[in-house]
Amino acid sequence: MYVYCSFQEMRRYACERFYEGFSGKGVVISTVPPYAQGLTKETMRWWQNEVCQITNNEKNDLDAYIAFLPNTSLQNTSFSHVKIGGDTFLAPSRADPFCVEIVAVGKALFQDNGLKKAPKAGWTMALTSLLKRLV
Template identity: 65%
Template sequence: MYDGQPIFNIIDSSNLQDRRELKLVLIHTENAYRSSAQRSLIASQRSWINFIINTDVPIDPAKDEVVKCSRKVACCPDPTDIPFDILNVSLLYVYCSFQEMRRYAQQRFYDGVSDGGAVISTVPPYAEGITKQTMRLWQKKVWQNTSKETHDLDAYIALLPNLRFKIQISHI
């Protein structure tokens, strides 16, 4: 029996102007998400995968590959009581346009693909001395070989990386 997908509420911080208040909200949200992931997310993923595997319906090869991949991503390959492998590291912030952020929020999924020149960084939005001009410089350096346009960086999403998250580092 599949228990259903847990949903972690999206936090809208667009009305917060004070960097200290934003920092407190993001720290609280990060702690709540880490706790929620440990408590219910991985159990739900395992439940879903076990539900698919234990059905008597033959699984076609394409779906079988999805299940195998999902087992790996969901940290499910053996023992089922292993803790969710969330790294004890900083959040990653995907700085992008408001439209892109809204699309990710509606999909509740970030696929790592940006058509708008997103910048991913560990620098939080409440950091002192970080301005739009600084972000634009980062954006130009990161996207210099692929885009001549300057895209909006008016919004962000915060990601909590886990062990399966592949990071390509570009020092700016």
């Protein structure tokens, strides 16, 4: 599960190793991975606003991600829930904050988030490397 945020917020939580959130801060939990192909920040922002109108609409609010595994803290929380395609979006209620252990943080690689070109397929890189050695 993922929460998207600014780099500054990501760094702060990474140092703490735990993420505490509730919708009063505009938190939306999603199953959309930070490297989803063909997905733009604007699409992701629109999807998040479908489940929680309080989400932060600042320019950098989808630059980074915090990844975590579900735990019992989430089981005892009430959520607004929206399913879009195969992805799930959850917004915890203000009355039920949750706390989860962070398993990963990093840069979100949405289509318009600094990814200059699509990475090469593994076999293409291997073939290129082999050709360079032969020449």
